[in-house]
Amino acid sequence: MQNNFLHHECGDTPLARHHRALKIVQRLALILLMSLWIARQASAADLVVTAIDKNGSPMSDVIIYATPLHGPLPVTTKAANVVISQSGMQFSPYVTAVRTGTQVEFPNYDKMEHHVKSFSSAKEFEIKTYDRGVTPPPVLFDKAGTVVVYCLLHNWMRAYVLVLDTPYFAKSDNNGVTRIEHLPEGEYKLEAWHPNMGSIKPPLNQRVNVVADNPTVHFQFDFVPIARKTK
Ligand SMILES: [Cu+2]
DSSP: OHHHHHHHHHHTSHHHHHHHHHHHHHHHHHHHHHHHHHHHHHOEEEEEEEEEOTTSOBOSSOEEEEEESSSOOOOOOOOOOEEOEEETTEEESSEEEEETTEEEEOOBOSSSOEEEEEOOTTOOEEEEEEOTTOOOOOEEEOSOEEEEEEESSOTTOEEEEEEESOSEEEEOOTTSEEEEEEEESEEEEEEEEOGGGTTTSOOEEEEEEEOSSOOOEEEEOSSOOOOOOOO
């Protein structure tokens, strides 16, 4: 009994209490640091970008893409297939951005046959004449660059695919507005590309520092876009 009593007393000396308190404080500090670190990792912002032409009119079909200046790009995850259909004797959509490694399907929803062909070095491919309702096997876009897609039967038909290594991209709407969502905070090279630039003209670019509450970023192109060719 006596021994037990003494032992108990020994384990509860002021020094032992001090040690226990210190351990609790250390643990709390560690939890606080970890939650701060997690919050920092998870903090992301939406970046809003506007695109206007030489005359100040809003530009649609502009691809805005952001590449981190520091650190690697996030790992590639298996992306869902992207669709560029043929309907109303046009490719739809006209302009598409995909990340490297994405597969694109070219279904034909028209009553007519189409013959899809690309001569671009980023992805040369051909899908020979195929009929309504047919979706040929998807095409893998495995190299960054600009791909121009033609129909060899209808010379006005054209689609553009911008293949990007970064996953942070979006396309401008009819008001020339683009929103890149959930962009992790940090510094980026932000680029703006329009199909009229093809693979010849370099995209416009500027540096942006993405923070929680970002001001809108503006791009002005030095040309007026050419209207899309129709039948
Ligand atoms: Cu066609």
